[in-house]
Amino acid sequence: MEPFLPQEVIVERGSEESPIFRNLRKAFPQVPFTLVERPEWAAEAQGGPVDSMSRGKRRLWLTRHRGDFLKKCPGSEGQVCCNYFVVNFASNCPMDCSYCYLQDYLADNPALKVFSNVDDLIAEADRLLSRHRKFLFRIGTGEITDSLALEPYIGFCSEVIPFFAEQPNCLLELKTKSDRVESLLGFDPKGRVVVSWSMNPQRVIEKDEHQTASFDERLGAAYRCQEAGYKVGFHFDPMVEYPGWEEDYREMVEKIFAVIDSRRIAWLSMGVLRQTPGLKRIMRERFPSTQLLSGEQVLCPDGKMRYFQPLRVGMYRKMLGWIRRASPTVFVYLCMESREVWEQVFGFAPSCEKELGNQLTGVLSF
Protein backbone atom coordinates (compact mmCIF):
# COMPACT_ATOMS: atom_id res chain seq x y z
CA MET A 1 0.00 0.00 0.00
CA GLU A 2 1.36 3.40 -1.01
CA PRO A 3 2.15 5.83 1.84
CA PHE A 4 -0.12 8.84 2.19
CA LEU A 5 1.52 12.21 1.63
CA PRO A 6 -0.64 15.35 1.74
CA GLN A 7 0.38 18.42 -0.22
CA GLU A 8 -0.33 20.68 2.74
CA VAL A 9 -1.67 20.59 6.28
CA ILE A 10 -3.96 23.39 7.44
CA VAL A 11 -4.22 23.69 11.21
CA GLU A 12 -6.92 25.57 13.06
CA ARG A 13 -5.40 27.66 15.85
CA GLY A 14 -5.83 25.77 19.13
CA SER A 15 -5.43 22.35 17.48
CA GLU A 16 -1.64 22.60 17.69
CA GLU A 17 -1.90 21.53 21.34
CA SER A 18 -3.35 18.12 20.45
CA PRO A 19 -1.45 14.81 20.24
CA ILE A 20 -2.78 14.44 16.68
CA PHE A 21 -0.91 17.61 15.69
CA ARG A 22 2.32 16.36 17.25
CA ASN A 23 1.97 13.03 15.40
CA LEU A 24 1.32 14.80 12.10
CA ARG A 25 4.37 17.03 12.56
CA LYS A 26 6.50 13.96 13.16
CA ALA A 27 5.02 12.06 10.21
CA PHE A 28 5.23 14.86 7.63
CA PRO A 29 8.35 16.93 8.31
CA GLN A 30 8.58 17.88 4.62
CA VAL A 31 4.95 19.06 4.22
CA PRO A 32 4.05 22.75 4.72
CA PHE A 33 1.85 23.40 7.78
CA THR A 34 -0.31 26.53 7.82
CA LEU A 35 -1.82 27.82 11.04
CA VAL A 36 -5.14 29.62 10.46
CA GLU A 37 -7.79 31.33 12.61
CA ARG A 38 -10.79 30.50 10.44
CA PRO A 39 -10.23 27.16 8.77
CA GLU A 40 -13.57 27.00 6.95
CA TRP A 41 -12.88 30.19 5.10
CA ALA A 42 -9.24 29.32 4.43
CA ALA A 43 -9.94 25.88 3.02
CA GLU A 44 -12.94 26.87 0.94
CA ALA A 45 -11.04 29.75 -0.62
CA GLN A 46 -8.54 27.29 -2.01
CA GLY A 47 -11.11 24.79 -3.27
CA GLY A 48 -11.85 24.56 -6.96
CA PRO A 49 -14.49 23.19 -9.28
CA VAL A 50 -12.15 20.80 -11.14
CA ASP A 51 -12.38 17.41 -9.39
CA SER A 52 -12.40 19.03 -5.97
CA MET A 53 -12.77 15.53 -4.50
CA SER A 54 -9.29 14.48 -5.66
CA ARG A 55 -7.78 17.81 -4.57
CA GLY A 56 -9.51 17.63 -1.20
CA LYS A 57 -7.98 14.23 -0.49
CA ARG A 58 -4.50 15.74 -0.65
CA ARG A 59 -5.17 18.68 1.65
CA LEU A 60 -5.26 17.68 5.30
CA TRP A 61 -7.16 19.99 7.60
CA LEU A 62 -6.73 19.60 11.35
CA THR A 63 -9.63 21.20 13.16
CA ARG A 64 -11.83 20.90 16.22
CA HIS A 65 -15.08 18.96 15.81
CA ARG A 66 -18.11 21.01 16.73
CA GLY A 67 -21.22 19.16 17.90
CA ASP A 68 -21.68 15.49 18.75
CA PHE A 69 -19.10 12.92 17.76
CA LEU A 70 -21.42 9.95 18.26
CA LYS A 71 -24.31 9.43 15.88
CA LYS A 72 -26.69 6.59 15.12
CA CYS A 73 -25.86 5.04 11.75
CA PRO A 74 -28.57 6.28 9.37
CA GLY A 75 -28.86 2.91 7.59
CA SER A 76 -31.08 2.98 4.52
CA GLU A 77 -34.81 3.60 4.44
CA GLY A 78 -36.93 0.44 4.69
CA GLN A 79 -33.92 -1.87 5.06
CA VAL A 80 -33.07 -4.13 7.98
CA CYS A 81 -30.74 -2.12 10.22
CA CYS A 82 -28.06 -3.41 12.62
CA ASN A 83 -28.37 -0.68 15.29
CA TYR A 84 -24.91 0.77 14.94
CA PHE A 85 -23.34 3.97 16.25
CA VAL A 86 -20.72 5.86 14.33
CA VAL A 87 -18.06 8.16 15.66
CA ASN A 88 -16.36 10.43 13.19
CA PHE A 89 -12.75 11.25 14.02
CA ALA A 90 -12.15 12.39 10.45
CA SER A 91 -14.18 13.28 7.41
CA ASN A 92 -13.11 12.15 3.93
CA CYS A 93 -10.59 9.46 3.09
CA PRO A 94 -7.15 9.26 1.50
CA MET A 95 -8.27 6.20 -0.47
CA ASP A 96 -10.23 6.66 -3.67
CA CYS A 97 -12.62 3.80 -4.46
CA SER A 98 -14.61 4.26 -7.66
CA TYR A 99 -17.86 3.41 -5.91
CA CYS A 100 -17.31 5.37 -2.69
CA TYR A 101 -20.44 7.23 -1.59
CA LEU A 102 -18.33 9.99 -0.06
CA GLN A 103 -17.88 11.31 -3.61
CA ASP A 104 -21.50 12.39 -3.43
CA TYR A 105 -21.93 12.82 0.33
CA LEU A 106 -18.84 15.03 0.66
CA ALA A 107 -18.88 16.37 -2.91
CA ASP A 108 -18.04 19.94 -1.94
CA ASN A 109 -15.58 19.04 0.77
CA PRO A 110 -12.42 21.02 0.18
CA ALA A 111 -10.16 18.93 2.41
CA LEU A 112 -9.58 15.74 4.33
CA LYS A 113 -10.60 16.82 7.81
CA VAL A 114 -9.12 15.27 10.93
CA PHE A 115 -10.52 16.29 14.28
CA SER A 116 -8.04 17.30 16.93
CA ASN A 117 -10.24 17.21 20.06
CA VAL A 118 -10.01 13.46 20.72
CA ASP A 119 -10.39 14.18 24.46
CA ASP A 120 -13.90 15.53 23.78
CA LEU A 121 -14.71 12.37 21.81
CA ILE A 122 -13.63 10.16 24.69
CA ALA A 123 -15.55 12.27 27.22
CA GLU A 124 -18.72 12.05 25.11
CA ALA A 125 -18.41 8.27 24.69
CA ASP A 126 -17.75 7.93 28.40
CA ARG A 127 -20.94 9.85 29.24
CA LEU A 128 -23.05 7.71 26.90
CA LEU A 129 -21.60 4.36 27.93
CA SER A 130 -21.57 4.99 31.67
CA ARG A 131 -25.13 6.37 31.65
CA HIS A 132 -26.46 3.23 29.90
CA ARG A 133 -24.41 0.37 31.34
CA LYS A 134 -27.16 -2.20 30.78
CA PHE A 135 -27.19 -1.56 27.02
CA LEU A 136 -24.57 -3.00 24.70
CA PHE A 137 -23.26 -0.62 22.06
CA ARG A 138 -21.48 -1.22 18.79
CA ILE A 139 -19.53 1.81 17.74
CA GLY A 140 -17.64 2.13 14.48
CA THR A 141 -15.24 4.75 13.19
CA GLY A 142 -15.32 3.87 9.51
CA GLU A 143 -18.41 5.60 8.20
CA ILE A 144 -17.04 8.72 6.52
CA THR A 145 -13.40 7.78 6.53
CA ASP A 146 -11.30 4.63 6.66
CA SER A 147 -10.63 3.69 10.30
CA LEU A 148 -6.93 2.93 9.86
CA ALA A 149 -5.64 4.50 6.63
CA LEU A 150 -4.39 7.59 8.49
CA GLU A 151 -3.31 5.76 11.64
CA PRO A 152 0.48 5.87 11.09
CA TYR A 153 0.27 9.65 10.70
CA ILE A 154 -2.33 10.72 13.29
CA GLY A 155 -2.22 7.97 15.93
CA PHE A 156 -5.94 8.24 16.69
CA CYS A 157 -6.42 4.58 17.63
CA SER A 158 -3.55 4.72 20.08
CA GLU A 159 -5.50 7.45 21.85
CA VAL A 160 -8.86 5.68 21.99
CA ILE A 161 -8.21 1.92 22.19
CA PRO A 162 -7.08 2.03 25.86
CA PHE A 163 -10.39 3.76 26.71
CA PHE A 164 -12.69 1.46 24.72
CA ALA A 165 -10.88 -1.68 25.91
CA GLU A 166 -12.03 -0.82 29.44
CA GLN A 167 -15.73 -0.37 28.56
CA PRO A 168 -17.79 -3.41 29.58
CA ASN A 169 -20.79 -2.50 27.41
CA CYS A 170 -19.23 -1.54 24.11
CA LEU A 171 -17.61 -3.07 21.05
CA LEU A 172 -15.48 -0.72 19.00
CA GLU A 173 -15.21 -1.64 15.33
CA LEU A 174 -12.31 -0.32 13.25
CA LYS A 175 -13.27 -0.86 9.62
CA THR A 176 -10.59 -0.57 6.96
CA LYS A 177 -9.20 -1.37 3.52
CA SER A 178 -5.66 -0.75 4.72
CA ASP A 179 -2.91 -2.77 6.37
CA ARG A 180 -1.93 -0.02 8.84
CA VAL A 181 -2.22 -2.04 12.04
CA GLU A 182 1.25 -1.66 13.59
CA SER A 183 0.21 0.80 16.28
CA LEU A 184 -2.67 -1.47 17.38
CA LEU A 185 -0.55 -4.50 18.07
CA GLY A 186 0.87 -3.30 21.38
CA PHE A 187 -2.51 -2.92 23.09
CA ASP A 188 -4.63 -5.50 24.85
CA PRO A 189 -8.10 -5.03 23.36
CA LYS A 190 -9.67 -7.17 26.10
CA GLY A 191 -12.15 -8.59 23.62
CA ARG A 192 -13.77 -5.21 23.06
CA VAL A 193 -12.22 -4.09 19.81
CA VAL A 194 -13.01 -5.67 16.45
CA VAL A 195 -10.78 -4.83 13.52
CA SER A 196 -12.61 -5.53 10.29
CA TRP A 197 -11.71 -5.47 6.64
CA SER A 198 -13.74 -4.68 3.61
CA MET A 199 -12.72 -7.52 1.31
CA ASN A 200 -12.85 -7.97 -2.43
CA PRO A 201 -10.96 -10.14 -4.88
CA GLN A 202 -7.68 -8.64 -6.09
CA ARG A 203 -9.21 -8.08 -9.53
CA VAL A 204 -11.80 -5.67 -8.04
CA ILE A 205 -9.20 -4.02 -5.80
CA GLU A 206 -6.93 -3.29 -8.77
CA LYS A 207 -9.69 -1.87 -10.91
CA ASP A 208 -11.81 0.03 -8.43
CA GLU A 209 -10.27 0.33 -4.97
CA HIS A 210 -7.53 2.86 -5.66
CA GLN A 211 -4.84 3.63 -3.07
CA THR A 212 -5.94 0.74 -0.85
CA ALA A 213 -4.02 -2.29 0.40
CA SER A 214 -3.97 -5.42 -1.75
CA PHE A 215 -6.00 -8.47 -0.74
CA ASP A 216 -2.90 -10.23 0.58
CA GLU A 217 -1.84 -7.15 2.57
CA ARG A 218 -5.30 -6.91 4.16
CA LEU A 219 -5.34 -10.60 5.00
CA GLY A 220 -1.83 -10.38 6.46
CA ALA A 221 -2.90 -7.42 8.62
CA ALA A 222 -5.97 -9.35 9.80
CA TYR A 223 -3.76 -12.26 10.78
CA ARG A 224 -1.45 -9.96 12.77
CA CYS A 225 -4.42 -8.44 14.60
CA GLN A 226 -5.86 -11.86 15.38
CA GLU A 227 -2.50 -12.95 16.78
CA ALA A 228 -2.40 -9.78 18.91
CA GLY A 229 -5.71 -10.72 20.54
CA TYR A 230 -8.19 -8.75 18.45
CA LYS A 231 -11.41 -10.13 17.15
CA VAL A 232 -11.62 -9.62 13.43
CA GLY A 233 -14.45 -9.11 10.98
CA PHE A 234 -14.83 -9.17 7.22
CA HIS A 235 -17.25 -7.19 5.10
CA PHE A 236 -17.83 -8.62 1.64
CA ASP A 237 -19.18 -5.29 0.60
CA PRO A 238 -19.57 -4.16 -2.09
CA MET A 239 -19.79 -7.47 -3.88
CA VAL A 240 -19.34 -6.92 -7.61
CA GLU A 241 -20.83 -9.15 -10.27
CA TYR A 242 -18.78 -9.75 -13.43
CA PRO A 243 -17.93 -12.73 -15.65
CA GLY A 244 -15.93 -15.07 -13.41
CA TRP A 245 -16.96 -13.46 -10.12
CA GLU A 246 -17.92 -16.79 -8.61
CA GLU A 247 -14.45 -18.26 -8.91
CA ASP A 248 -12.80 -15.10 -7.54
CA TYR A 249 -15.12 -14.77 -4.55
CA ARG A 250 -15.04 -18.48 -3.70
CA GLU A 251 -11.25 -18.43 -3.78
CA MET A 252 -11.22 -15.29 -1.62
CA VAL A 253 -13.41 -16.93 1.04
CA GLU A 254 -11.23 -20.05 1.03
CA LYS A 255 -8.04 -17.98 1.42
CA ILE A 256 -9.49 -16.04 4.36
CA PHE A 257 -10.53 -19.17 6.24
CA ALA A 258 -7.20 -20.83 5.50
CA VAL A 259 -5.40 -18.02 7.32
CA ILE A 260 -7.84 -16.74 9.95
CA ASP A 261 -9.12 -18.81 12.88
CA SER A 262 -12.89 -18.73 12.41
CA ARG A 263 -13.37 -18.71 16.19
CA ARG A 264 -11.78 -15.26 16.25
CA ILE A 265 -14.16 -13.89 13.62
CA ALA A 266 -16.74 -11.61 15.20
CA TRP A 267 -18.88 -11.24 12.11
CA LEU A 268 -19.05 -11.31 8.35
CA SER A 269 -21.34 -9.13 6.31
CA MET A 270 -22.43 -9.16 2.71
CA GLY A 271 -23.75 -6.34 0.57
CA VAL A 272 -23.80 -5.79 -3.17
CA LEU A 273 -22.58 -2.75 -5.07
CA ARG A 274 -25.09 0.07 -4.69
CA GLN A 275 -25.25 3.72 -5.52
CA THR A 276 -27.71 6.56 -5.85
CA PRO A 277 -28.32 7.99 -9.33
CA GLY A 278 -26.42 11.09 -8.18
CA LEU A 279 -23.37 9.04 -7.24
CA LYS A 280 -23.61 7.20 -10.54
CA ARG A 281 -23.21 10.50 -12.41
CA ILE A 282 -20.15 11.39 -10.33
CA MET A 283 -18.62 7.93 -10.86
CA ARG A 284 -19.01 8.34 -14.60
CA GLU A 285 -17.20 11.66 -14.50
CA ARG A 286 -14.38 10.62 -12.16
CA PHE A 287 -13.93 7.04 -13.36
CA PRO A 288 -15.20 6.95 -16.96
CA SER A 289 -13.71 3.54 -17.74
CA THR A 290 -15.05 1.70 -14.69
CA GLN A 291 -17.11 -1.36 -15.55
CA LEU A 292 -19.02 -1.13 -12.28
CA LEU A 293 -21.88 0.76 -13.89
CA SER A 294 -22.40 -1.85 -16.58
CA GLY A 295 -23.99 -4.32 -14.18
CA GLU A 296 -27.72 -5.04 -14.32
CA GLN A 297 -28.71 -2.60 -11.59
CA VAL A 298 -32.22 -1.31 -11.00
CA LEU A 299 -33.53 1.46 -8.78
CA CYS A 300 -34.71 0.08 -5.42
CA PRO A 301 -37.38 1.63 -3.16
CA ASP A 302 -34.72 3.22 -0.93
CA GLY A 303 -33.41 5.27 -3.88
CA LYS A 304 -30.28 3.17 -4.39
CA MET A 305 -29.44 1.17 -7.48
CA ARG A 306 -28.58 -2.49 -6.93
CA TYR A 307 -28.34 -5.63 -9.07
CA PHE A 308 -31.90 -6.80 -9.70
CA GLN A 309 -33.14 -8.86 -6.79
CA PRO A 310 -32.99 -12.45 -8.13
CA LEU A 311 -29.43 -11.77 -9.32
CA ARG A 312 -28.20 -10.43 -6.00
CA VAL A 313 -30.09 -13.03 -3.96
CA GLY A 314 -28.33 -15.67 -6.07
CA MET A 315 -24.98 -13.99 -5.34
CA TYR A 316 -25.63 -13.89 -1.58
CA ARG A 317 -26.73 -17.53 -1.51
CA LYS A 318 -23.60 -18.65 -3.33
CA MET A 319 -21.36 -16.61 -1.02
CA LEU A 320 -23.18 -17.93 2.03
CA GLY A 321 -22.66 -21.48 0.75
CA TRP A 322 -18.89 -20.95 0.41
CA ILE A 323 -18.73 -19.35 3.86
CA ARG A 324 -20.77 -22.14 5.47
CA ARG A 325 -18.56 -24.76 3.86
CA ALA A 326 -15.58 -23.14 5.61
CA SER A 327 -17.35 -22.36 8.87
CA PRO A 328 -20.88 -23.57 9.63
CA THR A 329 -21.32 -21.27 12.63
CA VAL A 330 -19.67 -17.92 11.88
CA PHE A 331 -22.12 -15.02 12.18
CA VAL A 332 -23.17 -13.61 8.80
CA TYR A 333 -25.50 -10.69 8.14
CA LEU A 334 -26.62 -8.55 5.23
CA CYS A 335 -25.95 -4.85 5.01
CA MET A 336 -28.69 -2.54 3.72
CA GLU A 337 -31.04 -5.20 2.45
CA SER A 338 -34.79 -5.64 2.80
CA ARG A 339 -36.60 -8.24 4.89
CA GLU A 340 -37.61 -10.04 1.68
CA VAL A 341 -33.98 -10.45 0.65
CA TRP A 342 -33.04 -11.67 4.14
CA GLU A 343 -35.78 -14.27 3.94
CA GLN A 344 -34.72 -15.42 0.49
CA VAL A 345 -31.07 -15.72 1.56
CA PHE A 346 -31.26 -17.02 5.13
CA GLY A 347 -34.84 -18.27 5.37
CA PHE A 348 -35.57 -15.71 8.09
CA ALA A 349 -35.31 -11.99 8.79
CA PRO A 350 -34.54 -10.34 12.14
CA SER A 351 -37.77 -9.27 13.78
CA CYS A 352 -36.38 -5.83 14.55
CA GLU A 353 -33.11 -3.91 14.46
CA LYS A 354 -32.64 -4.62 18.17
CA GLU A 355 -32.56 -8.35 17.50
CA LEU A 356 -29.80 -8.04 14.89
CA GLY A 357 -27.89 -5.57 17.07
CA ASN A 358 -28.08 -7.97 20.02
CA GLN A 359 -26.81 -10.85 17.92
CA LEU A 360 -23.86 -8.74 16.85
CA THR A 361 -22.99 -7.54 20.33
CA GLY A 362 -23.24 -11.18 21.42
CA VAL A 363 -19.56 -11.49 20.48
CA LEU A 364 -18.77 -9.60 23.70
CA SER A 365 -19.26 -12.88 25.48
CA PHE A 366 -16.93 -15.09 23.46
Added chain:
Amino acid sequence: MTEPAQAALFELVRELKMGENHFRDIVDWIEEISLRDGMEVHEILSRDSISKISSDPRLGRSDKLKRVKEELRRLRFPRLARLEQEIQERIRLLKLGPEIQISVPPGLEGGVLMVQLKSASYPGLKGLVEELGRLVEREPLKEIFDFLGGERV
Protein backbone atom coordinates in the same frame (compact mmCIF):
# COMPACT_ATOMS: atom_id res chain seq x y z
CA MET B 1 -18.71 10.82 -27.92
CA THR B 2 -17.40 10.39 -31.46
CA GLU B 3 -18.92 12.19 -34.46
CA PRO B 4 -20.58 9.07 -35.95
CA ALA B 5 -22.01 8.32 -32.49
CA GLN B 6 -23.42 11.84 -32.16
CA ALA B 7 -24.87 11.66 -35.66
CA ALA B 8 -26.55 8.32 -34.95
CA LEU B 9 -28.04 9.60 -31.73
CA PHE B 10 -29.21 12.82 -33.37
CA GLU B 11 -30.93 10.80 -36.09
CA LEU B 12 -32.70 8.66 -33.49
CA VAL B 13 -33.85 11.74 -31.54
CA ARG B 14 -35.07 13.39 -34.74
CA GLU B 15 -36.98 10.28 -35.78
CA LEU B 16 -38.58 9.57 -32.41
CA LYS B 17 -38.92 13.17 -31.12
CA MET B 18 -38.46 12.01 -27.55
CA GLY B 19 -38.65 14.05 -24.37
CA GLU B 20 -35.77 14.67 -22.00
CA ASN B 21 -36.44 11.73 -19.65
CA HIS B 22 -36.67 9.19 -22.47
CA PHE B 23 -33.55 10.70 -24.01
CA ARG B 24 -31.61 10.35 -20.74
CA ASP B 25 -32.64 6.70 -20.31
CA ILE B 26 -31.67 5.88 -23.86
CA VAL B 27 -28.31 7.67 -23.72
CA ASP B 28 -27.46 6.05 -20.36
CA TRP B 29 -28.30 2.58 -21.62
CA ILE B 30 -26.45 3.01 -24.92
CA GLU B 31 -23.34 4.34 -23.19
CA GLU B 32 -23.37 1.48 -20.70
CA ILE B 33 -23.86 -1.15 -23.42
CA SER B 34 -21.04 0.49 -25.35
CA LEU B 35 -18.69 0.36 -22.36
CA ARG B 36 -19.65 -3.20 -21.44
CA ASP B 37 -19.54 -4.70 -24.94
CA GLY B 38 -16.78 -2.52 -26.40
CA MET B 39 -19.08 -1.34 -29.20
CA GLU B 40 -19.45 2.15 -30.66
CA VAL B 41 -22.76 3.92 -30.07
CA HIS B 42 -23.59 4.02 -33.79
CA GLU B 43 -22.88 0.28 -34.06
CA ILE B 44 -25.44 -0.39 -31.34
CA LEU B 45 -28.04 1.83 -32.99
CA SER B 46 -27.48 0.28 -36.40
CA ARG B 47 -28.22 -3.22 -35.14
CA ASP B 48 -31.08 -4.80 -37.07
CA SER B 49 -33.27 -5.10 -34.01
CA ILE B 50 -33.15 -1.31 -33.50
CA SER B 51 -32.96 0.02 -37.03
CA LYS B 52 -35.90 -2.13 -38.19
CA ILE B 53 -38.12 -0.54 -35.58
CA SER B 54 -37.06 3.05 -36.18
CA SER B 55 -37.45 2.72 -39.94
CA ASP B 56 -40.75 0.82 -39.93
CA PRO B 57 -43.30 3.03 -41.73
CA ARG B 58 -46.24 1.13 -40.20
CA LEU B 59 -45.39 2.26 -36.69
CA GLY B 60 -46.33 5.61 -35.20
CA ARG B 61 -43.78 7.73 -33.34
CA SER B 62 -44.84 6.69 -29.83
CA ASP B 63 -44.93 2.98 -30.76
CA LYS B 64 -41.45 3.27 -32.24
CA LEU B 65 -40.19 4.99 -29.11
CA LYS B 66 -41.75 2.33 -26.89
CA ARG B 67 -40.28 -0.54 -28.91
CA VAL B 68 -36.85 1.03 -29.28
CA LYS B 69 -36.74 1.56 -25.53
CA GLU B 70 -37.85 -2.02 -24.90
CA GLU B 71 -35.16 -3.31 -27.22
CA LEU B 72 -32.44 -1.14 -25.68
CA ARG B 73 -33.55 -2.17 -22.20
CA ARG B 74 -33.33 -5.81 -23.29
CA LEU B 75 -29.79 -5.21 -24.56
CA ARG B 76 -28.82 -3.30 -21.43
CA PHE B 77 -30.41 -5.77 -18.96
CA PRO B 78 -30.30 -9.10 -20.82
CA ARG B 79 -30.68 -11.40 -17.82
CA LEU B 80 -33.38 -9.33 -16.19
CA ALA B 81 -35.29 -9.17 -19.48
CA ARG B 82 -34.93 -12.93 -20.00
CA LEU B 83 -36.11 -13.63 -16.47
CA GLU B 84 -39.11 -11.35 -16.87
CA GLN B 85 -39.95 -13.13 -20.11
CA GLU B 86 -39.61 -16.56 -18.49
CA ILE B 87 -41.95 -15.47 -15.70
CA GLN B 88 -44.50 -14.10 -18.17
CA GLU B 89 -44.38 -17.40 -20.06
CA ARG B 90 -45.07 -19.32 -16.83
CA ILE B 91 -48.00 -17.01 -16.08
CA ARG B 92 -49.38 -17.66 -19.58
CA LEU B 93 -49.00 -21.42 -19.07
CA LEU B 94 -51.29 -21.17 -16.05
CA LYS B 95 -54.11 -20.05 -18.41
CA LEU B 96 -55.74 -17.83 -15.82
CA GLY B 97 -59.23 -16.46 -16.31
CA PRO B 98 -59.85 -12.71 -16.01
CA GLU B 99 -60.84 -13.07 -12.33
CA ILE B 100 -57.35 -14.11 -11.22
CA GLN B 101 -54.35 -11.94 -11.98
CA ILE B 102 -50.78 -12.88 -11.15
CA SER B 103 -48.01 -10.33 -11.52
CA VAL B 104 -44.48 -9.53 -10.38
CA PRO B 105 -43.08 -6.09 -9.46
CA PRO B 106 -41.28 -3.96 -12.04
CA GLY B 107 -37.62 -4.95 -12.25
CA LEU B 108 -38.55 -7.93 -10.01
CA GLU B 109 -37.60 -5.82 -6.97
CA GLY B 110 -39.32 -7.02 -3.82
CA GLY B 111 -39.14 -10.67 -4.74
CA VAL B 112 -42.86 -11.20 -4.33
CA LEU B 113 -45.62 -12.61 -6.46
CA MET B 114 -48.81 -10.58 -6.39
CA VAL B 115 -52.16 -12.34 -6.73
CA GLN B 116 -55.38 -10.44 -7.35
CA LEU B 117 -58.81 -12.05 -7.15
CA LYS B 118 -61.90 -10.32 -8.49
CA SER B 119 -65.32 -11.47 -7.46
CA ALA B 120 -68.76 -9.93 -7.21
CA SER B 121 -70.20 -12.69 -4.99
CA TYR B 122 -69.36 -15.00 -2.09
CA PRO B 123 -69.77 -18.23 -4.11
CA GLY B 124 -67.67 -16.65 -6.87
CA LEU B 125 -64.90 -15.85 -4.41
CA LYS B 126 -65.07 -19.33 -2.91
CA GLY B 127 -64.65 -20.80 -6.39
CA LEU B 128 -61.65 -18.59 -7.07
CA VAL B 129 -59.98 -19.59 -3.80
CA GLU B 130 -60.48 -23.27 -4.71
CA GLU B 131 -59.00 -22.61 -8.12
CA LEU B 132 -56.08 -20.85 -6.49
CA GLY B 133 -55.57 -23.91 -4.29
CA ARG B 134 -55.21 -26.02 -7.42
CA LEU B 135 -52.96 -23.43 -9.07
CA VAL B 136 -50.38 -23.45 -6.27
CA GLU B 137 -49.69 -27.13 -6.97
CA ARG B 138 -48.83 -26.46 -10.59
CA GLU B 139 -45.25 -26.52 -11.76
CA PRO B 140 -45.19 -23.16 -13.61
CA LEU B 141 -46.20 -21.34 -10.44
CA LYS B 142 -43.48 -23.06 -8.41
CA GLU B 143 -40.97 -22.17 -11.10
CA ILE B 144 -41.83 -18.49 -10.81
CA PHE B 145 -40.67 -18.60 -7.19
CA ASP B 146 -37.44 -20.27 -8.29
CA PHE B 147 -36.86 -17.37 -10.68
CA LEU B 148 -37.65 -14.76 -8.02
CA GLY B 149 -35.43 -16.50 -5.47
CA GLY B 150 -32.35 -16.29 -7.67
CA GLU B 151 -32.12 -20.00 -8.38
CA ARG B 152 -32.35 -19.67 -12.14
CA VAL B 153 -30.51 -16.45 -13.05
